[in-house]
Amino acid sequence: MAIGALALPACVLRADVGDAQRVDAAATADARAPVDASPSDGGPPARDPRIGDRLAYGFDVAWMGDVPDRSGNGFDIHLLGAWTLAADGPRASALVLSGGSGWLPKDPAIGIAPPLTVEAWVRRDADDAADPLFGDKDDAASPRATFHVELAAGGAIRVVTNDACTTDVDVTSATAVVGAGAWHHVAVAWDGAEARFFVDGVQTDARPLVASPCAVAGPAWRIGSDADGAPTLHGAIDDVQVSSYAKTAADVAAAMAFDLGATGGRCGDGVVERLELCDAPAACCRADCTFAADGAACGAGATCAVGACVGQAPPAGGAIAVWEFDDGAGAVVADRSGIAPAIDLVIADPANVTWGPGTLTVDAATVIASAEPATKIVTAAQLTGELTIEAWITPANATQAGPARIATLSADPGHRNVTLGQQQRQFVGRLRTDLTTANGTPATHSPVGDAAARRPAYVVLVRRADGRRELYVDGRLRRAHRVGGSLAAWDAGYRFAIANELTGDRPWLGTFDRVAVYNRAMSAAEVGARYAAGPP
Structure with missing residues (x-):
């Protein structure tokens, strides 16, 4: 069946999530605009600067502490310690931490290496101590991190990485300052030679950062804490994203203006969106969550019948x-x-x-x-x-x-x-x-x-x-x-x-x-x- 044969609404809002923590946003046209630009032949979605193509977490829902990855790669995180989702900040829902953090298994397929961009909305309760945003820093290890972004005491943005597993490499912004008590959008774009720092969509600093980091051993990536769970961010965080390229100022501004948590946009999330057939009642979805017309989604020797791929008799x-x-x-x-x-x-x-x-x-x-x-x-x-x-x-x-x-x-x-x-x-x-x-x-x-x-x-x-x-x-x-x-x-x-x-x-x-x-x-x-x- 061709895509045009399905009469799909532009977006169907997700149903109530039962016991899951969830804060619903007002259904504004811009915030809930579908973002999938997949071709009808089932190829991968076109790169969208509004959504991290490595990791993306909107913190609009947490099923028993599990937060879905909106990048389409399926790297869900698990929330540990004291946390809640609340109507806080520029989005309808944010992750408020009181000693908790997000825990992501360190799967090599995630591929945290330059070029990359790490960005998030953040609110600090105070600026007298470091507030981790995303990374795997462990001050007791050598090297300390594969890649780690935090807000230093006083509000500067700090990046911690390594060069060839032999040298710790740190760089701190001089003019990119994130104060306490208010929400700010923070981004670091690194092309392997230079780290550019953004606050509220504007580039405020750039620093040389030449390194080829190795992947440091450890159990997990963290959101809102160091690798061992301490220290933790004192405040709230939202729309945490990692991209596989160094974003431009226009890219960062687009992500800043976009409500990641209001979109869903990936198969299995219960939302039917433009050019996405995976949740349509009569459509089928590839196992890798690429989007395709019914027949193409099922592969050779199988057809789509009322949403299920049906092939030969079970072996x-x-x-x-x-x-x-x-x-x-x-x-x-x-x-x-x-x-x-x-x-x-x-x-x-x-x-x-x-x-x-x-x-x-x-x-x-x-x-x-x-x-x-x-x-x-x-x-x-x-x-x-x-x-x-x-x-x-x-x-x-x-x-x-x-x-x-x-x-x-x-x-x-x-x-x-x-x-x-x-x-x-x-x-x-x-x-x-x-x-x-x-x-x-x-x-x-x-x-x-x-x-x-x-x-x-x-x-x-x-x-x-x-x-x-x-x-x-x-x-x-x-x-x-x-x-x-x-x-x-x-x-x-x-x-x-x-x-x-x-x-x-x-x-x-x-x-x-x-x-x-x-x-x-x-x-x-x-x-x-x-x-x-x-x-x-």
Whole structure:
């Protein structure tokens, strides 16, 4: 289907975000103008100086502390410590920090190296101490940073980087001063030889900065703090962006005037925008979030049918654990995969469930878990670096949260290998790598409204070897982003459970038709085909 055949509104505002922190802006035409300039053949969006092409965070929403990356690259951040989203400053919503910060796994694919531009809106409560904006500075390390921008005491803008991992390189503006108590737009554009400093859209200084920084080891990039979480920005920050080129004054002014948080503009965010088909009811979206007409989005051998890419019949093999819920009675849900050792699940409170024809309904909280560690899942996933969890379910309500555990391979609420859950009206996937937290964050969230009371759903969480995570609901790709790293850190001692955390404090109520785990990444066409065929 050609783009012109779809009657899409210029922009459909996002729905309520349930339990997520969110501040809505007034719907002004300029603030919510669509920004996607993708060609109809599915090529990448044209570079837009208003939106960072490496990283972009508008802080208009935070799903359980996870803030989506509006650049289109899918590098979501996770908020730690004391923070809130509030109506503060030139935008409708800002990140207000009280000892907290944003945490971004240090994926090499992010590519923080010159040329680049780092920019943000910031409000300082005081100017008597350094206020970090973005970077990875660790004063105890050598070198101290790959690249780091902060506001020094007194208000000057400081850049900290290194040259070939042998020398720390610092440069501080002389005339670019950011005072306390008011909002200012701050930008640093570096072409590898000179750093140009901007305040409120105007270049106020330029300093020689000749360096070829190496990538400094460390767990994360930070927004609003140093690499170890201290010191932190005392104040608020918004529209943090990183671009892969040194912006001109006109570019910086365009970004300053643009409300990043009011746009969305990427597939899976629930907003239908001009030339973006990924959220249209009858359209399909590529896994890499490029925008294309229906047929092109699905690839060879597959077609788009009501929003889902449908290809050939699902291939056999790859299922390493399967629960069909055909036991009919008793306190055990048998693993029907045929792959030893079987991961049979024991129902702690049989009186709290109801067996049906090929179904199990959890009426009240209980733990349904394996007696032994699910070692075969861990071993198989580590061999391929890939994983798929599929669940045919019907939630009992749209208020259960935590997220409520649909299926989990974990130890407790803060330590997991992988979890598929429900957070009120969203489905959520968490998967740990050596770059994420022990809790598997940043998480993968479907748009609000995908989970509903007593409405059957086919939910699929996919992890690809290249670090891509995808979440499908009813055959449609609903969220795709990148959380890099390997599965080498997975704990082989974790048990597998459904309907609750192993500790019994994240209950999920509803009906199970099928749950399966695969040690490969399903394709979009396969997910669509399985949904079209219905539960096996």
